[in-house]
């Protein structure tokens with residue numbers, strides 16, 4: 001049986017490769033050791049339409065231009081390393097199939113916006129993680145530690161289920177026009193991760209997190225643009241989470 | 255989208271401004287967050303501002319649409335508006351209250367909206383400060399002048 005599979009794979013590799021198509025990847029490059037200006041590079045590659053953008057980036061890096069620089073780790077949509085702006089929309093390169101994004105025309109690939117570009121598609125994520133740290137993304141409790149798990153009903157767990165899915169890829173925050181204009185805004189990802197603890201029945205620092213997000217650069221800067229919800233590769237209802245934090249703040253006051 | 259695909263360095267291959275030992279400076283986005291960023295103010299100002307935008311918006315729908323209907327559509331449209339028409343309406347406390355409320359709500363709503371826009375787009379602290387000063391001055395002036403006129407309007411002025 002295993003030989004049959006091998007034969008098939010081999011035959012495909014040697015065959016006339018009729019399933020391959022030629023796509024143009026138009027990549028936004030930047031290298032501070034060459035110039036202070038970014039530029040566009042076009043790469044023409046034969047790919048399977050069912051390949052992902054990440055595969056094409058690999059082909060380019062391994063076979064065309066070894067200097068192309070980008071982040072990736074898991075290659076399966078879990079580590080959050082490879083958020084980039086593909087055809088003008090923030091996506092994970094490892095979850096975007098070539099056939100889904102109009103391969104007839106050149107496919108543009110840019111670094112995510114609103115963060116300093118270090119090289120090619122690699123940006124400085126530090127301001128993003130700073131905002132994340134500022135909402136205290138960890139369980140805070142008082143009293144003695146229980147000797148076993150902190151139990152929670154299924155309904156209580158359901159309350160914040162959506163926001164537990166975040167992989168901190170920054171696709172949402174770097175798609176938000178308020179964040180583009182003013183990097184001081186906490187941004188959707190930080191609010192999503194605050195939401196994850198604010199609505200956790202086991203946590204006791206919800207008040208503190210709400211107070212942090214009540215401030216000048218907190219949830220009130222959100223203008224309900226919905227770019228974050230569209231961008232999230234985990235399908236998190238990001239805008240909804242932000243509005244739930246707003247509602248918690250208002251009902252706390254009145 | 256720019257379709258320029260040549261490497262800038264290729265053009266001036268001879269004299270390169272930047273190299274390994276002398277890289278170009280990193281271009282930071284405007285107002286980047288740092289460890290010192292959240293200077294907590296601990297007020298509910300932004301909360302009240304946000305609520306006010308929505309509540310005044312609801313009231314403004316009635317006030318502004320009613321206003322436009324009366325002024326521009328009903329009873330001969332815009333050509334009927336004159337000194338006598340205004341004097342006639344402001345003889346009634348109902349329309350005085352309507353216009354006063356519309357003036358205050360629209361001005362505060364618009365001013366707070368522009369404050370948001372300035373916060374978003376003015377990058378330098380100085381620019382922000384002066385734009386907001388100008389905005390607040392214009393708002394106070396317009397609200398006070400309008401209120402004064404509504405209360406002291408004299409239909410017999412010659």
Ligand code: HEM
Pocket residue numbers: 222223224307308310311312314315318360361363364365366367368370371
């Ligand atoms: C007709 C009824 C109106 C409704 C329902 C309404 C509603 C709103 C709401 C809900 C916002 C907040 C948007 C956000 O935070 O995302 C807003 C913003 C704003 N409004 Fe109004 N408004 C009305 C009339 C007016 C009028 C008469 C003015 C001008 C005097 C005005 C000027 C503004 C400005 C400048 C903003 C800020 C825009 C922005 O945030 O980008 N609005 N309006």
Ligand code: SF4
Pocket residue numbers: 165166167168169170171172173188189192231232233234235236238
């Ligand atoms: S909320 Fe979604 S888009 Fe934002 S950082 Fe988390 S996984 Fe990425």
Ligand code: FES
Pocket residue numbers: 071072073074075076077078079080081082083092093094095
């Ligand atoms: S490489 Fe890990 S999310 Fe894409």
